[in-house]
Amino acid sequence: MAKSTIYAGLEIGTHKICVVVGEAKRDGAIKILGVGQAPSRGVRKGEIVDFEKVQTCVNDALVRAEDRSDVMIRNVFLGVTGAHIESLNNRGRHRLPDEQTEIGEDDVEEAKEIARSVSIPQSNVFLHSVTRQYIVDGQEAVRQPIGREGRVLEADYHIIHGVRGRVQNAIRCVREIPLEVEDVVFNPVAAAQVVLTREAKMQGALMIDFGAGTCDYVLYEDGMITASGCVPLGGDHITNDVSMALQIPNGRAERLKVEEGSVLYDEVPEGEMLSIEDDTGLILGEIERAFLNEVMNLRTKEILTQVRVRVEDHLGRLGAGIYLTGGVSMMKGVDVVAREVFGIKVTRAGSAPVSGITATFENPQYSAPIGLIRYAQILDSEKPFLSPLKRLGRRMQELLSSITL
Amino acid sequence: MVEYDRSQSPEGASTAAPRICIVGVGGAGSNVVDRITLDRIVDATLVCAHTDVRVLGHSMAPVKIQLGAELMKGIGAGGDPDLGREAALFSRDQIRHAIENHDIIFISAGLGGGTGSGAAPVIAEIAKNTGALVLVVATMPFSFEGRRRLAQAEEALELLQKRADALVLFENNRMGELILPKDGIQKAFNQADQLIAQSLRAISTITTTPGLVKLGLDDLTSALANANGRCLFGFGEARGQNRGAEALKKALKSPLIDSGRLLHQTKNLLVHVAGGESLTLVEVEGVMKQLGRHVPDQTHILFGLGVDAKLGDAVAVTLISSLGLNQLNAHATAAPPSEMLQPRAEAMAPMPAPAIPAPAPKREVPAKKAPSPYAPPVESTPDLLFKSAEFNAVPAVGEAFPLTSLHLEAAAPVQTRELPVALAEEEEPPAFEETPAQVIAATPETAHIPVRTPAAKELADAARNGSKESTLAAVVARSVTLQTEATPAQDDLISFDEQHESTTISATAVLARKSTAESQQTFSLGEEDRGRFKDTEPSIVQGEDLDVPTWMRLKKKLRR
Numbered sequence: 025m026a027k028s029t030i031y032a033g034l035e036i037g038t039h040k041i042c043v044v045v046g047e048a049k050r051d052g053a054i055k056i057l058g059v060g061q062a063p064s065r066g067v068r069k070g071e072i073v074d075f076e077k078v079q080t081c082v083n084d085a086l087v088r089a090e091d092r093s094d095v096m097i098r099n100v101f102l103g104v105t106g107a108h109i110e111s112l113n114n115r116g117r118h119r120l121p122d123e124q125t126e127i128g129e130d131d132v133e134e135a136k137e138i139a140r141s142v143s144i145p146q147s148n149v150f151l152h153s154v155t156r157q158y159i160v161d162g163q164e165a166v167r168q169p170i171g172r173e174g175r176v177l178e179a180d181y182h183i184i185h186g187v188r189g190r191v192q193n194a195i196r197c198v199r200e201i202p203l204e205v206e207d208v209v210f211n212p213v214a215a216a217q218v219v220l221t222r223e224a225k226m227q228g229a230l231m232i233d234f235g236a237g238t239c240d241y242v243l244y245e246d247g248m249i250t251a252s253g254c255v256p257l258g259g260d261h262i263t264n265d266v267s268m269a270l271q272i273p274n275g276r277a278e279r280l281k282v283e284e285g286s287v288l289y290d291e292v293p294e295g296e297m298l299s300i301e302d303d304t305g306l307i308l309g310e311i312e313r314a315f316l317n318e319v320m321n322l323r324t325k326e327i328l329t330q331v332r333v334r335v336e337d338h339l340g341r342l343g344a345g346i347y348l349t350g351g352v353s354m355m356k357g358v359d360v361v362a363r364e365v366f367g368i369k370v371t372r373a374g375s376a377p378v379s380g381i382t383a384t385f386e387n388p389q390y391s392a393p394i395g396l397i398r399y400a401q402i403l404d405s406e407k408p409f410l411s412p413l414k415r416l417g418r419r420m421q422e423l424l425s426s427i428t429l
Numbered sequence: 430m431v432e433y434d435r436s437q438s439p440e441g442a443s444t445a446a447p448r449i450c451i452v453g454v455g456g457a458g459s460n461v462v463d464r465i466t467l468d469r470i471v472d473a474t475l476v477c478a479h480t481d482v483r484v485l486g487h488s489m490a491p492v493k494i495q496l497g498a499e500l501m502k503g504i505g506a507g508g509d510p511d512l513g514r515e516a517a518l519f520s521r522d523q524i525r526h527a528i529e530n531h532d533i534i535f536i537s538a539g540l541g542g543g544t545g546s547g548a549a550p551v552i553a554e555i556a557k558n559t560g561a562l563v564l565v566v567a568t569m570p571f572s573f574e575g576r577r578r579l580a581q582a583e584e585a586l587e588l589l590q591k592r593a594d595a596l597v598l599f600e601n602n603r604m605g606e607l608i609l610p611k612d613g614i615q616k617a618f619n620q621a622d623q624l625i626a627q628s629l630r631a632i633s634t635i636t637t638t639p640g641l642v643k644l645g646l647d648d649l650t651s652a653l654a655n656a657n658g659r660c661l662f663g664f665g666e667a668r669g670q671n672r673g674a675e676a677l678k679k680a681l682k683s684p685l686i687d688s689g690r691l692l693h694q695t696k697n698l699l700v701h702v703a704g705g706e707s708l709t710l711v712e713v714e715g716v717m718k719q720l721g722r723h724v725p726d727q728t729h730i731l732f733g734l735g736v737d738a739k740l741g742d743a744v745a746v747t748l749i750s751s752l753g754l755n756q757l758n759a760h761a762t763a764a765p766p767s768e769m770l771q772p773r774a775e776a777m778a779p780m781p782a783p784a785i786p787a788p789a790p791k792r793e794v795p796a797k798k799a800p801s802p803y804a805p806p807v808e809s810t811p812d813l814l815f816k817s818a819e820f821n822a823v824p825a826v827g828e829a830f831p832l833t834s835l836h837l838e839a840a841a842p843v844q845t846r847e848l849p850v851a852l853a854e855e856e857e858p859p860a861f862e863e864t865p866a867q868v869i870a871a872t873p874e875t876a877h878i879p880v881r882t883p884a885a886k887e888l889a890d891a892a893r894n895g896s897k898e899s900t901l902a903a904v905v906a907r908s909v910t911l912q913t914e915a916t917p918a919q920d921d922l923i924s925f926d927e928q929h930e931s932t933t934i935s936a937t938a939v940l941a942r943k944s945t946a947e948s949q950q951t952f953s954l955g956e957e958d959r960g961r962f963k964d965t966e967p968s969i970v971q972g973e974d975l976d977v978p979t980w981m982r983l984k985k986k987l988r989r
Binding site: 068069107119121256257264265267274318319326330 | 718722958959960961962965966968970975976978979980981983
């Protein structure tokens with residue numbers, strides 16, 4: 025039996041589709057074996073609108089990833105996002121039976137069940153329910169309640185849910201490729217696993233994954249996930265603003281944004297001009313650099329303000345500040361604007377160091393797909409370790425019980 | 430509430446098993462009876478009554494009554510309760526013949542349609558006249574079936590409530606929660622029928638089978654005693670290890686109880702635990718203890734315990750209670766007040782909290798409450814559907830004349846009652862519809878006066894001078910040069926504005942207009958240019974479509 029497991033993460037982004045193959049070692053280290061990437065078509069605001077186009081693109085990315093990593097990919101962890109995904113915190117309160125004073129495993133299960141039975145809209149489905157903490161008789165931040173003395177046990181849960189149909193569509197799209205979806209993960213949750221360090225989570229941090237279609241965020245407080253969500257605005261909106269302001273095609277606007285654009289315009293000398301070329305390289309006209317930057321600045325500020333509005337209540341408790349990741353975080357000056365909007369320390373970050381292709385992990389574009397590998401690893405480590413023999417035994421047991429039922 | 434006249438019941442009836450009759454009225458009712466016939470779960474006389482012969486032909490019930498054979502000629506009532514009532518009156522002899530000599534009569538009907546809502550009250554009255562205990566199991570229509578059917582159902586419900594000893598009401602809206610959304614409609618209806626059949630069986634077995642701790646009809650009626658109440662019913666059966674807990678869990682899972690949450694408000698709760706010979710006291714104690722967590726301390730728990738060899742090694746838990754409609758709706762919109770499941774508002778993320786689904790249609794409440802100011806004169810008159818004296822005097826069904834006059838009499842009070850409901854209906858929707866209409870109507874008046882504040886003018890001026898005081902103004906100035914078609918319009922507005930200012934409008938008036946103009950802006954969203962996002966779902970925050978370029982929206986704001 026191998027001592028390490030190989031996982032594949034698939035992120036269907038608005039700008040690019042990315043497959044990352046990684047090897048998770050027993051000691052917790054991750055080695056990236058290969059990355060396959062293809063430009064994305066048929067995705068708007070993080071959600072799939074054109075199945076066929078997306079499938080072609082996923083296939084491209086998949087072939088590249090398999091080529092580089094020399095691994096055959098059958099199962100993937102799928103990252104999803106979209107405006108429909110929401111989150112909430114809920115507490116389940118469980119009173120121990122009168123004659124019992126010590127908290128047992130059953131009581132924890134009961135409290136968990138009560139916490140998880142929160143009413144979400146009928147069309148929605150749970151994506152994640154993460155235990156934040158346990159509270160025993162009002163004493164907060166208990167990690168391990170089993171064996172403690174107490175009367176009332178509360179389980180504090182962070183629940184992320186999204187519209188069933190939309191999540192299912194993403195899964196179906198991938199299944200038709202055909203790839204088996206092992207688990208569906210909300211993108212920022214995955215990205216936070218590699219962008220935020222344990223210390224940052226403990227001090228309190230807000231991670232913003234500023235992508236092309238959406239701006240996803242996760243907020244940690246005292247090491248616990250407190251808020252998460254998605255603002256359906258992103259880099260594409262910046263490009264669209266530029267293209268409409270300058271009346272140039274979208275592709276040209278995108279290039280202009282990436283090559284020349286910045287969100288700082290105060291320091292740009294007055295009258296500095298930029299020439300706009302068309303596809304054949306002919307010069308179409310000139311624009312003021314300050315104008316381009318201002319258009320981008322207004323939009324960026326607005327998107328970040330939208331994030332701010334959603335996490336307003338927790339901003340005072342973020343010791344580690346804000347971590348910006350995702351493609352747009354590479355834009356010039358975005359950290360300055362984020363600082364203006366939030367008023368706290370802003371760090372631009374990619375994934376934390378992992379071994380493997382070194383050029384990859386530093387790029388903030390790959391935070392989410394690498395995060396998927398890490399997420400998969402964490403998920404597996406939480407399962408009790410079973411020796412291969414026991415695993416076989418359990419499988420047999422499952423098989424037998426399914427026959428008898 | 431029970432008007433069970435013991436003097437009328439034959440001697441020795443208390444020792445023998447009570448004779449039960451189940452009548453299914455209309456389409457929904459006959460489906461339930463079919464289900465019971467197929468499952469052979471209750472030892473009872475099963476009667477199916479319908480106006481439509483085709484449905485009757487398919488019915489599995491041993492006794493079938495065609496309502497109003499001469500009148501309807503075997504065709505359904507077509508959603509008209511008056512026709513259904515008339516048909517039942519035609520066939521009342523047949524009905525009486527079928528259901529008399531029973532101790533308990535269950536009437537199952539789907540309210541809202543013609544036969545169900547029209548005939549069920551008539552049958553209930555006949556049943557009451559035979560001296561039996563009458564229990565009605567009715568379903569309310571889906572909210573998508575429209576207000577009219579709902580009104581018809583409410584009306585029939587009121588008639589039934591006066592005649593039945595106990596009323597068990599199921600909301601079809603809640604039935605939707607019984608199954609997964611992807612399941613077929615057939616399964617949905619099957620499940621609903623099954624649940625109703627289950628409740629019928631449970632009620633009849635609880636009240637009839639001898640038990641260690643016996644539950645009587647009085648317990649049942651006190652559990653269901655709740656004016657205009659909806660029934661909370663849960664049934665669970667399990668076997669194997671931990672069967673008590675499993676059975677309770679299943680019972681609590683019933684959508685009619687909303688995973689036990691609705692139990693926090695009940696005053697009376699009937700619990701019946703039944704099992705085979707192997708049922709132990711520890712198991713019963715465990716079930717009751719576990720249930721205690723879902724029920725507040727002051728609730729009156731009516732506990733029953735039975736040993737039934739038929740159950741074998743299974744344990745069955747039945748929960749029956751009722752909750753007033755107001756409480757039910759209050760629960761659906763607000764969080765449970767009980768301390769047991771308190772969602773912490775302060776711990777929630779600041780995003781819009783997901784609306785708690787309100788399964789019971791809220792608009793029922795005004796429709797229900799509205800008739801009360803109008804109703805008293807109607808209700809004070811004894812609204813018998815037919816007079817028992819006449820009933821006895823007219824033996825033959827074929828004599829048309831007295832019957833039609835009878836029908837007129839019967840219809841009269843009902844029609845007067847319909848009026849207030851209709852009034853209430855008319856009164857209510859305009860209140861909703863007028864609000865946008867008023868706003869739209871109001872806006873043209875204000876719209877032709879371009880709303881100007883001095884501040885906006887200053888900004889516009891600043892924009893023209895190209896001063897870099899305000900970044901917003903600077904963007905406006907630049908974008909104006911790009912979108913040339915906007916410039917003349919703006920000039921025009923500003924010149925108008927100067928005239929307007931000379932007329933010295935008071936500051937308050939300007940402010941008031943500004944607010945109307947702001948609300949107007951939300952209506953003109955569709956025409957804005959969203960570029961490449963034009964065919965995607967709009968991202969609207971506080972009335973602004975965020976897909977429209979930021980600079981474009983800011984310019985709009987400045988112009989105002």
